Amino acid sequence: MNTHLYFAAFCLTTLVACGGGSSDSKPTSGNTSSNTTTDTPTPQQSAGDTEQPSQEQGDNSEGEGNNDASEGTDETPEQPNTPPEVVVAVAQPEVIKGAPLTLSANVADPEDSSFSYLWKQLSGPEVELGDVTGSTLVITLPETYQATGDTYQFSVTVMDPQGAETTSEIDVYASNAMSDVQAAVLLHQGTMGPTLEEVNAATGMSEEQWLDAQMALPATLHSPLLENYPDRDTPYQINRIDAWWKATLSADDQLRQRVAFALSEIFVVSDANNALKGEPEGMLAYYDLLLEHAFGNFRALLEAVTLSPVMGTYLSHLGNEKADPARNIRPDENYAREVMQLFTIGLDMLDQDGSIMRDDSGQSIATYSQQEITGFARVFTGWTFAFSARWNRPSRNFSLPMQAFPEYHSELEKTLLNGEVIPAGVGPEDSMQLALDNLFNHSNVGPFISKQLIQRLITSNPTAQYVERVAMVFNDNGSGVRGDLSAVVRAIYLDDEARRYGSVLAHQGKIKEPILKGVQMWRTLDAHSEEGNYFTWNLDDRFGQGPMLSPSVFNFFRPDHQPAELSEQGLFAPELQIANDAAMIGTLNQHYSDLVWRMAERHDTLNPSAIYLYGHSDISLLEASGLNALLDRYNVLYFAGNMSQASREAFIELDAYFVNKSAADRVGQLLFMVSLSPEFNVQY
Known part of the structure; x- marks a missing residue:
């Protein structure tokens, strides 16, 4: 009878303690684990007895289950079985897609030393688990076809011999590990032209890690690099171009430099053949604001651009006055037009995928009319140089944001986009903020920019x-x-x-801008002069373009440019708008001069003021390992893995022609042919 009671009590206690099974706890982020436990009681503890009888109660008979060896002492109750404590650990310091992953269940239990295990995958791309009954789980994560990482969740249930169990979960984030070719592709897109050292450093990182590291770097500004022209008390235009080269070639924050360069071709200013040519400090201050806002908020960038005295001079809203019929003055509309057409919303209403909206008759829908131009022109009145003593005595400080003179600001009603109206009597600062907010919040800005x-x-x-x-x-x-913008860039x-x-796209990549082809060669070959200057006159003749040297606010080329051969296919090639005969010949001559005539190793003595390129690394590789090893390097560095077999054979044939020349001559000729090759001229 006692045996039956004991067994019934044990079963009831087990069911109550287990509660029908365990539930998994909510996982936390990162490679972290969490536990849930299930207790199983010892056989001596019944469901109905919460206290063992004492000696004073006289319950000492063997039949009642009292097995005390000595009389006159209380019985010590036996403690319930404690579930094991489990922590799941990841063996690898960094989890990589396509690489082996080892998960270990570390168990702490003072009562037991042998356990059973059961591993499960709870979430993430499907993984072949293999043996799931050991204390460790060794798996290989799949190489999923996306740049972002994958998040997995695994669990292990550990049970001791008495049936007490603990389930522990772990979240695992697996990132990509870029190959050298994948790293080169990313860096061709995300730098001003990658060096071999930069490609090697990025290899093994994920795309996300490289972007994070780049965005964490402080901005390399150009203004601190501005120097006076030799034997002069002031800098000239060539000095601000010299500063651009110094930063572009040596800055660590290459992603920021590349994004700012892109912004400079959207928010265009230029000192080519205008009053800004004599303002190198202001021009660099403008470029610096593009650098500073490259990963900031577009609204702040728009305000900084609008209040820049360089932009104010270029698009003539600096010194813009309210209407005065007696003096035949009306607000200048130049910036009012361009800030809408070129900097924010474009001419036509857009869907969020960038396609043009159409009305019922199939016509495009204009984003603004003359009424909005007039309204914004009134907004941009009353602004001039900061710290000006009076409106008609400007300070001509091109480096600081403009300041307002309310008496020259139009206080008439101002009609903005989407029917918004600034009422009459609102001052210049408030009008400016309301107008920029109105532009910023227009639905076109996202797809347009x-x-x-x-x-x-x-x-x-x-x-x-x-x-x-x-x-x-x-x-x-x-x-x-x-x-x-940091999220947008990512x-x-x-x-x-x-x-x-x-999936493979029918059309991918873009034509490389001529200046960027030159920059990459200069970066990879450590171009510099012994005097430390980069005096590069007539860049428009050499490359057909130069930094902030556009002939107009419409940049060197338009984003919708279609050469005749591509227009039938509906394709755009903006950079080909400057691919005229003169520019292409100038670029070829520049590459030949750089890569052949000014290869430093070809000369016994160097002109201290001349810029030379240094090919010693390539020369050493050619001499030590041969032509194929050098071409393998070029395939990654200059072609991002896209060197065709035809190009490779052409390089081999060319080198055979110069095989009796010095290694420096051979490298120079090979690099010149690289610069001519179709694959190098396309950014894939």
């Missing part, structure tokens, strides 16, 4: 889906913030179309 940045950084012909994905990030970075670079992890 996103598409142009994609074209400048990644590909001339992004799909509508690519544009829309990035525009959605512009509209909301995931935390309710609009215009977060979205641009991590998209499947940029990384090409998805």
